[in-house]
Amino acid sequence: MREGANPYDLGTARCCQLLRTQALVQALKEGGYDAAFGGARRDEERSRAKERVFSFRDRNGHWDPKTQRPELWSIYNGRVDPGESMRIFPLSNWTEADVWRYIEMENIPVAPLYFAKAREVVVRGGTLILAESGVKLLPGEKPERVMCRLRTLGCTPCSGAIRSQADTVEKIIAELREFRRSERENRVIDHDQDGSMELKKREGYF
Amino acid sequence: MSATADVSARPLPLAHFLRKPGERSMLRVSTAGSVDDGKSTLIGRLLHDTRSVYEDQLEAVRKSPVNRAGGAVDLSLLTDGLRAEREQGITIDVAYRYFSTPRRTFILADTPGHEQYTPNMATGASTADVAVILVDARKGLLAQSRRHAFIAALLGVRELVVAVNKMDLVGYSREVFEQIRADFLALEPKMRGARLAFIPVSALEGDNVVERSVRMPWYEGPPLLEHLEAIEPEGETSAAPLRFPVQYVIRPHDGFRGFAGRIEAGRVRPGDAVVELPSGRRTRVARIVTFDGDLEEAVAPMSVTLVLEDEIDVSRGSMLASAEQPPQFSRRLEAHTVWMSTELLDAGRTYLLRHGPHEVQARPLAVRHAVDITTLDPRPAASLGWSEIGLVLWETAKPLAFDLYSELRQNGAFIVIDPQTNRTIAAAMIEAAAEDPYAARRAAPQPFRAARLTPAERSMRSGHTGALILADAHSAAAQGLERRLFEHGADVVLLDAPVAPLEPLLRAGLLVIAPRSSVSAGFPVLALPPQEQAGDAEALVKAAMRELRERGILADRDQFNAGEGI
Numbered sequence: 210m211r212e213g214a215n216p217y218d219l220g221t222a223r224c225c226q227l228l229r230t231q232a233l234v235q236a237l238k239e240g241g242y243d244a245a246f247g248g249a250r251r252d253e254e255r256s257r258a259k260e261r262v263f264s265f266r267d268r269n270g271h272w273d274p275k276t277q278r279p280e281l282w283s284i285y286n287g288r289v290d291p292g293e294s295m296r297i298f299p300l301s302n303w304t305e306a307d308v309w310r311y312i313e314m315e316n317i318p319v320a321p322l323y324f325a326k327a328r329e330v331v332v333r334g335g336t337l338i339l340a341e342s343g344v345k346l347l348p349g350e351k352p353e354r355v356m357c358r359l360r361t362l363g364c365t366p367c368s369g370a371i372r373s374q375a376d377t378v379e380k381i382i383a384e385l386r387e388f389r390r391s392e393r394e395n396r397v398i399d400h401d402q403d404g405s406m407e408l409k410k411r412e413g414y415f
Numbered sequence: 416m417s418a419t420a421d422v423s424a425r426p427l428p429l430a431h432f433l434r435k436p437g438e439r440s441m442l443r444v445s446t447a448g449s450v451d452d453g454k455s456t457l458i459g460r461l462l463h464d465t466r467s468v469y470e471d472q473l474e475a476v477r478k479s480p481v482n483r484a485g486g487a488v489d490l491s492l493l494t495d496g497l498r499a500e501r502e503q504g505i506t507i508d509v510a511y512r513y514f515s516t517p518r519r520t521f522i523l524a525d526t527p528g529h530e531q532y533t534p535n536m537a538t539g540a541s542t543a544d545v546a547v548i549l550v551d552a553r554k555g556l557l558a559q560s561r562r563h564a565f566i567a568a569l570l571g572v573r574e575l576v577v578a579v580n581k582m583d584l585v586g587y588s589r590e591v592f593e594q595i596r597a598d599f600l601a602l603e604p605k606m607r608g609a610r611l612a613f614i615p616v617s618a619l620e621g622d623n624v625v626e627r628s629v630r631m632p633w634y635e636g637p638p639l640l641e642h643l644e645a646i647e648p649e650g651e652t653s654a655a656p657l658r659f660p661v662q663y664v665i666r667p668h669d670g671f672r673g674f675a676g677r678i679e680a681g682r683v684r685p686g687d688a689v690v691e692l693p694s695g696r697r698t699r700v701a702r703i704v705t706f707d708g709d710l711e712e713a714v715a716p717m718s719v720t721l722v723l724e725d726e727i728d729v730s731r732g733s734m735l736a737s738a739e740q741p742p743q744f745s746r747r748l749e750a751h752t753v754w755m756s757t758e759l760l761d762a763g764r765t766y767l768l769r770h771g772p773h774e775v776q777a778r779p780l781a782v783r784h785a786v787d788i789t790t791l792d793p794r795p796a797a798s799l800g801w802s803e804i805g806l807v808l809w810e811t812a813k814p815l816a817f818d819l820y821s822e823l824r825q826n827g828a829f830i831v832i833d834p835q836t837n838r839t840i841a842a843a844m845i846e847a848a849a850e851d852p853y854a855a856r857r858a859a860p861q862p863f864r865a866a867r868l869t870p871a872e873r874s875m876r877s878g879h880t881g882a883l884i885l886a887d888a889h890s891a892a893a894q895g896l897e898r899r900l901f902e903h904g905a906d907v908v909l910l911d912a913p914v915a916p917l918e919p920l921l922r923a924g925l926l927v928i929a930p931r932s933s934v935s936a937g938f939p940v941l942a943l944p945p946q947e948q949a950g951d952a953e954a955l956v957k958a959a960m961r962e963l964r965e966r967g968i969l970a971d972r973d974q975f976n977a978g979e980g981i
Contacts, residue, residue: 251510251511251513252511252512252513258510258511258512259508259509259510259511274508277508278838278839279534279535279537279538279755279830279839279842280538280839281537281538281541281542281828281830281842282541282542282824282825282828283542283716284769284770284771284828284829284830286769286830286832286837286838286839288767288832288837289837290837301511302511302513302522304513
């Protein structure tokens with residue numbers, strides 16, 4: 210971060226690898242953790258559809274689909290040797306709609322960026338990039354005010370907003386029923402190459 | 416301690432959430448088959464026609480350089496998630512899909528159907544309410560479909576749906592469909608009572624998947640989706656007897672002692688009579704404690720803390736269970752075991768068995784038989800290899816509180832872990848408790864009695880009487896026999912030099928292998944023939960084991976003999 214890592218200069222794949230994957234693997238290693246919990250769900254993305262609830266990572270924090278352990282019933286094998294670890298995904302079988310229904314039921318506070326509001330954005334190739342993220346304008350681009358919200362929160366500018374009027378949890382749930390586009394569509398990093406999530410996961414991405 | 420305190424009127428949060436309001440009960444479906452069956456296309460069709468595929472995902476599939484379907488959009492690409500799969504056109508792992516209709520939410524476990532992927536099929540079926548078995552109408556009932564149906568039935572799936580696919584390629588012929596149905600019905604006796612339904616479909620054209628086919632007016636049943644919407648999942652696990660494996664003892668201060676865990680099956684209310692295993696002691700539930708206050712009732716699969724009325728010894732590894740309907744309790748059990756390792760099952764090795772939250776050392780004593788997953792018949796086998804299924808006799812280091820898989824799936828299954836690699840190498844469904852030669856050791860505590868222990872009591876526990884076996888301690892036969900008896904669970908000792916008198920050892924009930932000059936002190940005696948006279952050591956050991964049994968020295972409690980196979 211100090212050296213100004215950003216996706217414009219590095220490309221999204223490299224930026225993501227440095228700022229997220231490596232940083233996470235380092236932090237887990239320093240703490241000597243046996244396990245880290247994550248909120249990934251199988252319905253998010255094709256390679257996540259095959260993720261385990263207890264996902265085994267080798268000494269380098271890497272994921273290999275071939276060394277994953279079969280999970281039958283709800284019996285999980287969490288045994289690891291020193292240096293190895295588990296990523297545990299208790300919400301694996303939840304869907305996007307389940308998460309919002311649960312938020313509604315338990316009245317859980319969530320980040321305001323999830324709710325629709327008139328925001329300054331740059332429209333680029335169908336993606337709405339928040340102006341406040343410090344996006345660099347390309348020739349001919351200028352920010353405009355659009356009612357929008359973030360459906361999924363990741364780094365800016367790699368997570369785009371969607372046009373939406375949903376400014377409450379109830380409206381978001383209603384909106385989900387109408388959606389014809391997937392949740393991670395606006396995650397630029399999922400689409401930088403074929404199988405990009407699978408490759409990032411192999412390197413240790415959550 | 417008061418029976419209840421601060422009882423909250425809150426609904427049961429997790430259970431309530433999982434069971435969404437109204438008619439949207441969840442159904443878990445497994446599918447198996449290869450690309451050739453059109454399985455991925457069928458699932459793609461289900462997702463597509465129920466509008467569960469987002470437009471951008473469909474666009475990505477349209478843009479994909481790979482298209483195996485020829486012409487139209489290759490719907491199978493929606494489901495094959497890994498790069499290797501898309502490149503090779505195969506499905507190599509279980510993938511989970513989610514879709515819903517106005518009537519119901521579905522979780523679909525999508526598994527490959529190749530022979531070598533039995534473990535994946537078993538994984539998908541382990542949590543399924545329904546298995547959709549794919550049959551290619553052109554090819555008829557192949558080994559792969561039989562295999563999937565059998566594995567699903569073995570894993571306790573109660574509803575099987577046979578989808579006869581590619582009806583478009585056989586001219587939507589009723590005869591073809593009826594022939595396949597007849598072939599499949601012949602297998603029904605091996606399907607463990609699962610219900611069978613047959614539906615002719617064309618996943619490619621969309622016939623009878625979501626929409627009723629106009630091209631098969633002779634078929635009067637519902638399309639696949641409608642059939643799945645109508646199925647009633649297996650009875651609630653909360654209607655089963657209570658099974659509560661204790662994961663953790665919570666003891667913040669002297670005044671509180673609670674036992675935390677997840678209710679695997681059944682329900683519990685304060686006042687319920689429970690039995691603690693392994694002690695066999697009975698008590699009652701005093702309170703059900705949660706972070707949000709005490710509950711009046713908790714049901715599977717909630718995680719709660721139970722407080723008991725009496726101070727009994729409960730620790731991690733204990734099970735609290737319904738006192739009226741307690742689980743089985745034994746060190747030996749027979750289980751259908753799905754082997755998932757390329758290393759063969761080794762009857763001489765100690766593995767780790769994980770049952771619910773508990774791990775215990777365990778040995779496979781014998782393979783009763785392997786199951787031919789194509790003919791579904793048992794065949795003799797000495798071991799199990801990758802992707803094979805067999806009925807295995809397991810012995811655990813400590814007794815296990817379990818149910819039969821057919822009676823209570825949640826408490827009747829376990830996995831096997833290789834303690835060296837930490838990998839999960841097998842999954843097993845318990846078929847029966849085997850007789851436990853150690854049963855007397857863990858009988859419920861008896862009232863105090865000052866009475867001499869009798870030889871009969873000793874042999875009841877050890878499975879043999881004291882006896883002297885004359886042999887040369889350095890011979891392979893003597894050493895092999897000591898080991899074989901030890902593996903059998905006997906108390907045995909091999910003496911290098913004569914010991915006099917031997918009586919105390921024999922009275923203690925030991926099998927003593929000692930030099931030929933030893934004196935039996937009135938106990939049974941057996942002499943191993945000198946090795947040079949009587950063939951190889953292994954044959955000598957077998958003959959000695961047989962003689963020990965024939966003379967009633969070694970109780971033949973079950974037909975099993977670890978060394979001699981079955």
